[in-house]
Amino acid sequence: MTEMGAPRFWRNIQQRYRLTGTRCDTCDTTYFPPRQLCPECRREGDVEEQELNGTGTVVTYTTVHEPSPEYEGDSPYSLAIVELDEGPRVTAQIVDDEIQVGDEVEACFRRMGEGGGDGVIYYGFKFRSLD
Amino acid sequence: MPRDVAVIGAGQTEFGEHWERSFRDLVVTAGVRALEDANVPGEEIDSLYVGNMSAGQFVGQEHVAALIADYAGLESVDVPATRVEAADASGGLAFRQAVLDVASGASDVVVASGVEKMTDLGSTDTTEALAGSADREWEVFPGGNTAALYAMAARAHMTEHGTTRRQLSNVAVKNHENAVGNDYAQYPTSIDAETVESTAYVSEPLRRFDCSPASDGAAAVVVAPADEAEKYTSEAVDVVATEQASDSIALHDRDDITTSKATRRAAKRAYSEAGVVAADVDVAEVHDSYTITEVIAVEDLGFTEKGQGGKAVEDEVTTADGDVAVNLSGGLKACGHPLGATGVRQVVDVTRKLREEHEVGLTHNLGGTGGTAVVSLLEAR
Numbered sequence A: 001m002t003e004m005g006a007p008r009f010w011r012n013i014q015q016r017y018r019l020t021g022t023r024c025d026t027c028d029t030t031y032f033p034p035r036q037l038c039p040e041c042r043r044e045g046d047v048e049e050q051e052l053n054g055t056g057t058v059v060t061y062t063t064v065h066e067p068s069p070e071y072e073g074d075s076p077y078s079l080a081i082v083e084l085d086e087g088p089r090v091t092a093q094i095v096d097d098e099i100q101v102g103d104e105v106e107a108c109f110r111r112m113g114e115g116g117g118d119g120v121i122y123y124g125f126k127f128r129s130l131d
Numbered sequence B: 001m002p003r004d005v006a007v008i009g010a011g012q013t014e015f016g017e018h019w020e021r022s023f024r025d026l027v028v029t030a031g032v033r034a035l036e037d038a039n040v041p042g043e044e045i046d047s048l049y050v051g052n053m054s055a056g057q058f059v060g061q062e063h064v065a066a067l068i069a070d071y072a073g074l075e076s077v078d079v080p081a082t083r084v085e086a087a088d089a090s091g092g093l094a095f096r097q098a099v100l101d102v103a104s105g106a107s108d109v110v111v112a113s114g115v116e117k118m119t120d121l122g123s124t125d126t127t128e129a130l131a132g133s134a135d136r137e138w139e140v141f142p143g144g145n146t147a148a149l150y151a152m153a154a155r156a157h158m159t160e161h162g163t164t165r166r167q168l169s170n171v172a173v174k175n176h177e178n179a180v181g182n183d184y185a186q187y188p189t190s191i192d193a194e195t196v197e198s199t200a201y202v203s204e205p206l207r208r209f210d211c212s213p214a215s216d217g218a219a220a221v222v223v224a225p226a227d228e229a230e231k232y233t234s235e236a237v238d239v240v241a242t243e244q245a246s247d248s249i250a251l252h253d254r255d256d257i258t259t260s261k262a263t264r265r266a267a268k269r270a271y272s273e274a275g276v277v278a279a280d281v282d283v284a285e286v287h288d289s290y291t292i293t294e295v296i297a298v299e300d301l302g303f304t305e306k307g308q309g310g311k312a313v314e315d316e317v318t319t320a321d322g323d324v325a326v327n328l329s330g331g332l333k334a335c336g337h338p339l340g341a342t343g344v345r346q347v348v349d350v351t352r353k354l355r356e357e358h359e360v361g362l363t364h365n366l367g368g369t370g371g372t373a374v375v376s377l378l379e380a381r
């Protein structure tokens, strides 16, 4: 019913595989996911693509016991908000069981949940501990 | 507001699991109760608003405003009907649109209703439908859902402000205690903190009893020009402000994930419009979709200092006899949370309290993790 459909997934393939964001040169801010429009400068913004190096810090985290249907086979799993070194924050799974606020992490590519009925296996970024 | 507005009638269905009652039955029942309370005949209604988050996912029905107008007998008297959607702030938004419609002079007598029929779906599909209030591509695809996101807000609040697991439990205990005696509540039963902490984890540190339930239910209020309210009822309550604000859709994009900027913005404008301060409010229906949601809301509404929301129950700030009685109905936690109905139900409950002993009431309705907030202030006559 509501899993990530294939077109919606492939449209974002570049960002999901390579962590490509955007940078606004007018206000010197990096955004992920990419934005067409800088939310601060709007039409005055000068927006270009920026590849992110994939390292960051855990801001907060949880262990999910009751996930959405496509992740039912994976629970419990760790989910965190990670602040990337370039500034933007992302919501992502952490492959390690033990995590703490402040842990240094790096992006890695992993199988994500299986999208319900269509049998397609999706891949995307998760993070692993550098400590 | 260009023209002052009053609530002249209020009604709701019992909240709970109503497998025997359809979506349309629920909202027609609530509407009829509100109109009877207001002594308003159908012909006098100028406009109808319906707050509904996701009838499409829960019962496979869209175009619900027309459906409701039809089944409420309002099609025959030519009443325009509009659905508004802002996840579980849909009801608050419907109320606000109704008030603005009267305030602008475009309409005189307007019904604001809210409805959700959730329990036809299983719990996994319900979790998935609720997750539609978050950013589907960048919060839900990576494995998040509403409970997981609030769990991360709770962890951050504990880390930054020292809020404890027990303080979260205290919110659930208080709201269940308040629900005792509320005939409309889904769970009008007392629980203790140990019970909350013995329920299974949904998303750590949040447990089952930190979460509001899936519910079926509907609520409705009738609003009219304040200076004409006496024509209908001696129990009118004045709407002195209704404000709405936005924040980023994704929790991770907030400057401070332990603060609802939308709540702060809407509250600030509402207090200013009404000429009151937070300390003047003596009764409030606050969005407690999770226990942590209430902890953060009582800070952002100005009932406590930032970071002190966890202590609000033990310090008797938000208890029934406290500075401001928060969620005397039982809140979303114990009264139930039929998503689109909740914001209107909050106005129904505050109206009831202002007809009795309270003076200044506040309603606070959030969409998802706070991308939308609606804050309204009402006063007894």
Ligand SMILES: [Zn+2]
Pocket (backbone or CB within 6 Å): A024, A025, A026, A027, A028, A029, A038, A039, A040, A041, A042, A045, A046
């Ligand atoms: Zn910019």
